[in-house]
Amino acid sequence: MIEKQRIGTVGLGLMGSSIATCILAAGHEVTSLVKNLEERENALKRILVFLKEMYAEGLLKEIPEAVIQRITITDDVSLLAGHEVVLESIQESVSDKKQIFQSLETVISPTAIIGSNTSAIPVSILQGELKYPQRLLGIHWAEPAHITRFMEVICGKHSEADYANRFIVLAETWGKEPSLLKKDIRGFITNRIMYAMLREAFYLVENEYATVEDVDRSLRNDMGYWMTFAGPFRFMDLTGIPAYLTVMEDLAPDLNRAVQSPDLLRKIVGNGAKGISNANGFYPYTTETAARWEKKFIEFSYDIRRLAEKYSQTETE
Known part of the structure; x- marks a missing residue:
């Protein structure tokens, strides 16, 4: 079982901040890659609000101000080196997502899992041009990601089942109840x-x-x-x-x-x-x-x- 390792994320918009909150609340340290460091302060404010809500609802036992100290926000992709799980959550653009994946592959290991938060793009399309497409999975979250138990884990044409199974075990420790799509299909289950x-x-x-x-x-x-x-x-x-x-x-x-x-x-x-x-x-x-x-x-x-x-x-x- 993968436990309390440092998790990487890419993108800290509303959904990206919610995803980072979910992972922080589960006890992990988080490294978040952003395009512009000017996003940092607003992202931290959003995440702290989310953590305080979880604390008030009894879903978080630690003090929110202490939990938020576990996140590092950077615009330097090299800081994701050594991470075995990196979750991308940027806009629904095939070209932008592929560019991120190619950057990640220059610094992370060939066996590290890359998860793409997408609700519509077929995972097989996103796997194109990657050196190690077998480790790329679609990860479909529901909003608010730090509250809902929903998650779909989608295998593309080149995905290997072991990566999906590893990720499902990890996501269950976050309070998720993941569903597995063994084959790629546009829109997945819920959509x-x-x-x-x-x-x-x-x-x-x-x-x-x-x-x-x-x-x-x-x-x-x-x-x-x-x-x-x-x-x-x-x-x-x-x-x-x-x-x-x-x-x-x-x-x-x-x-x-x-x-x-x-x-x-x-x-x-x-x-x-x-x-x-x-x-x-x-x-x-x-x-x-x-x-x-x-x-x-x-x-x-x-x-x-x-x-x-x-x-x-x-x-x-």
């Missing part, structure tokens, strides 16, 4: 299923079957009620499998199969909507209500983590 759901949600709204509010209400009170506990296959076990075959044979031909993005989504993005971050989304917000929704989301994330741990699948097999 493929979520975007199929989103396509149908937009179809219902655009064709005036239901409003945005009613779609959200139904999903919150049905799928949102059982999904954390069971997942779709366990839920079918719990509620009787044959009915799903009957409904699927009747309903599947009627589901939306559009290959283009929804008109409503293109329209709202074209009008400048970013969501909570700029108080402009599918729902009306003021700056104050947007901030309250963001705060409620963090509180909910901690609550749902506690509930998921209470009904841990590994304890009930």
Whole structure:
């Protein structure tokens, strides 16, 4: 088992800072590579806030001000020499990610794991041009990365299973419950299923079957009620499998199969909507209500983590 080694990260934006927080809270020292050292102060402030939240919620036993002393932020890639795990979390750009990987390969060992935080780019594409592509894995985190138990570990065309297995063992010590994708597929597990759901949600709204509010209400009170506990296959076990075959044979031909993005989504993005971050989304917000929704989301994330741990699948097999 890999234990309490120094872990490397690349990128300290919002997600990168959350990832670094997760690793620090698990007891590791962290070396974070950034493009510009001017990012350092803002990143440290974000990470300290995250650590203080974890401490207040009982997920961190150490004093946050002491924990944050374990991170080194640098723009010098050579400081990642000797690290056996380096996790990249920069923008979703194939060329930028490949450039980072090539730089890493000049300083880390041939057996060190490189993990790429991506939600859409096929890992096999990212492995191209690497000297040692077998050690590159896709690591799909959920936001906030320091709270959620979600993680997908994706093998590309050239990945060797041993690297994935090693990383899963490590991630479990961080409080994660990783899923393994043995083969590369665009969107992985959750994004493929979520975007199929989103396509149908937009179809219902655009064709005036239901409003945005009613779609959200139904999903919150049905799928949102059982999904954390069971997942779709366990839920079918719990509620009787044959009915799903009957409904699927009747309903599947009627589901939306559009290959283009929804008109409503293109329209709202074209009008400048970013969501909570700029108080402009599918729902009306003021700056104050947007901030309250963001705060409620963090509180909910901690609550749902506690509930998921209470009904841990590994304890009930």
